[in-house]
Amino acid sequence: MDRSDNSYSRFISWLKVLLPVSALALLSTMFLISKSVDPTTSLSYARVNLEELTGEQRIDSPRFSSVTDDGAAITFSAKSAVPDPDKTNVFTAEVLSARIETPDGGAVDIDAAKALIDGSSNIVDLSGGVTLVTSTNYEIATDGLTTAMDTTSAKTNGPVEAEGPMGHIIAGQAELTRQGDDNATYLLVFKEGVKLVYQPQTEGEVK
Structure with missing residues (x-):
């Protein structure tokens, strides 16, 4: 009995030492883990991602x-x-292309670096350098252009330079308009100080 009592006493004594040490080890591990994950940092990171997405x-x-x-x-x-x-x-658009196909069989291809599209007024303002290529073999360059989405209308916002069958054209403005309210004919008009350098076609060129 004495031997068993001594063994039991020693076991209890060891438990009194081991249990507190084990508890301290567990607590220290918890603190170490909590230090490795900063909840404040995680929250700010989530906020940044949310702002980028929205x-x-x-x-x-x-x-x-x-x-x-x-x-x-x-x-x-x-x-x-x-x-x-x-x-x-x-909307603000980057690298915009547009094509207008008129009922009389004509077409105009438009390219611009930037565009401001207003769906409420059906107006598109092109900027950053605009080029127009028509089915009548005119290639026009200008800084800006305004066109409509609900009617056939296009007008440059400033001077233009063009190459076409008649030669090199410099003008203060160019405009694509419909001739008459009931006429399905569309005209490309150069106006405001038009200068033409006539380049006659030589034999063998397509007219």
Whole structure:
């Protein structure tokens, strides 16, 4: 009995030492783990990601097509578009291309570096360098252009330079208009100080 009592006493004594030490080891491990994960840092990181997701509402490769009230088909496409945070139905587009196909069989291809698209007024303002290529073999370069989405209308915002069948043209403005309200004929008009350097076609060139 004495031997068993002594063994039991020694066992209890060891437990009194081991249990507190084990508890301290567990607590220290918990503190070490809590230090390796900073909840404040994780929260700020989550906030940054959320701001990036909500702030960057970009549309990749948007495309829009419609038929105007005078029967022309218009197609717009861009590399990307970003909605205006302060205005409804207004977008800023990058690397925009447009094609206008008129009922009389004509066509105009338009390329621009940037565009401001206002869906409320159906107006597109092109900027950053604009080029137009018509089916009548005119190639026009200008800084800016305004066109409509609901009717066949395009007007440069400043001077233009063009190459065409008649030669090199410099003008204060160029405009694509419809001739008469009931006439399906469309005209490309150069105006405001037009200068033409006539380049006659030589034999063998396609007229």
